[in-house]
Amino acid sequence: MGENRETALVTGASSGMGRETAIRLAEKGFQVIGAARRIDRLNELAEEIQGFVPRQVDLSKPEETEEFCRYLSSLSEPISVLVNNAGYSIRGALEDVSMEAARRIFEVNVFSLIRVTQACIPGMRRLRKGIIVNLSSIVGKFTFPMSGIYAATKYAVEAISDALRLELSPFGIRVVAIRPGPIATEFNEVANQLTGDLMARTDPDYKPIYETAGANTGKMFAGLSVPGPDLIADLIIEAVLSDAPKAVYTAGPFTDDLLAERLKLDDDAFHRFMLEKFGLADLRV
Numbered sequence: 001m002g003e004n005r006e007t008a009l010v011t012g013a014s015s016g017m018g019r020e021t022a023i024r025l026a027e028k029g030f031q032v033i034g035a036a037r038r039i040d041r042l043n044e045l046a047e048e049i050q051g052f053v054p055r056q057v058d059l060s061k062p063e064e065t066e067e068f069c070r071y072l073s074s075l076s077e078p079i080s081v082l083v084n085n086a087g088y089s090i091r092g093a094l095e096d097v098s099m100e101a102a103r104r105i106f107e108v109n110v111f112s113l114i115r116v117t118q119a120c121i122p123g124m125r126r127l128r129k130g131i132i133v134n135l136s137s138i139v140g141k142f143t144f145p146m147s148g149i150y151a152a153t154k155y156a157v158e159a160i161s162d163a164l165r166l167e168l169s170p171f172g173i174r175v176v177a178i179r180p181g182p183i184a185t186e187f188n189e190v191a192n193q194l195t196g197d198l199m200a201r202t203d204p205d206y207k208p209i210y211e212t213a214g215a216n217t218g219k220m221f222a223g224l225s226v227p228g229p230d231l232i233a234d235l236i237i238e239a240v241l242s243d244a245p246k247a248v249y250t251a252g253p254f255t256d257d258l259l260a261e262r263l264k265l266d267d268d269a270f271h272r273f274m275l276e277k278f279g280l281a282d283l284r285v
């Protein structure tokens with residue numbers, strides 16, 4: 001690693017918000033370790049930008065995560081900026097998500113985030129500075145129907161961020177959660193691929209529920225202008241460069257309506273709001 005340059009780690013740097021964040025951090029003079037499975041993408045990035053170190057890791061495999069963490073612990077210059085960004089979504093009513101799929105998404109979105117963070121904190125403690133940026137989501141605070149497992153991983157990220165922010169404050173280490181609404185990346189395509197054909201495999205009981213919720217979700221997205229990953233990467237850089245970053249940064253669609261309602265209404269009122277929103281209030285099967 002270079003001299004007098006702070007080191008940043010971005011997980012999920014091969015695509016979307018992670019990629020854009022890695023590019024911006026390198027432009028700001030950080031040495032950036034970029035991790036993901038698609039090493040070809042990371043190698044291309046290393047050719048394009050100075051100070052980018054590609055590392056291949058599959059964060060769904062605990063033994064690979066461990067090996068990656070051993071590498072992180074062996075660095076002579078500690079990581080002072082950690083962006084826990086790697087993640088994905090799957091959809092489906094709870095009954096339609098296999099335990100294998102549920103375990104795997106928790107492994108990537110939550111357990112690997114915990115493990116990588118554990119590997120980076122000792123270096124930050126030595127420095128008595130640093131910032132941890134965790135990619136949550138608007139669904140870190142409420143859930144869409146047929147999306148509970150993914151939302152559960154982001155609720156977990158919120159809790160971890162809240163606890164860490166308290167625990168690490170005395171060391172001068174800052175912890176930020178990023179709560180994007182829908183952002184145009186490969187995220188949706190990956191979710192579609194991993195979810196597969198829900199209508200083909202669900203019990204007929206669920207079909208009207210999927211259809212109704214799906215049609216209403218379609219209405220919510222109709223004509224919506226979905227921003228690109230730059231919006232979120234810029235926010236992450238703002239947080240990283242700030243002496244006093246906010247606890248949470250929120251941006252993108254549905255932050256002014258759905259998320260704002262969640263933060264305003266009590267649990268029962270929000271439940272009724274969501275039933276209406278997704279056309280489920282009067283549906284009986």
Ligand SMILES: NC(=O)c1ccc[n+]([C@@H]2O[C@H](COP(=O)([O-])OP(=O)(O)OC[C@H]3O[C@@H](n4cnc5c(N)ncnc54)[C@H](OP(=O)(O)O)[C@@H]3O)[C@@H](O)[C@H]2O)c1
Nearest residue numbers: 012014015016017036037038059086087182183185186187
């Ligand atoms: N896009 C949205 O609408 C949205 C909204 C709110 C929050 N988020 C969150 O934002 C983060 C970034 O998502 P994105 O929208 O930028 O999606 P994306 O374009 O699909 O990028 C996801 C990144 O995660 C990496 N990743 C996935 N599984 C991995 C694994 N097993 N091991 C290592 N890396 C893995 C991918 O790399 P490889 O495939 O090369 O491994 C990729 O670099 C995620 O945590 C997501 O939950 C997204």
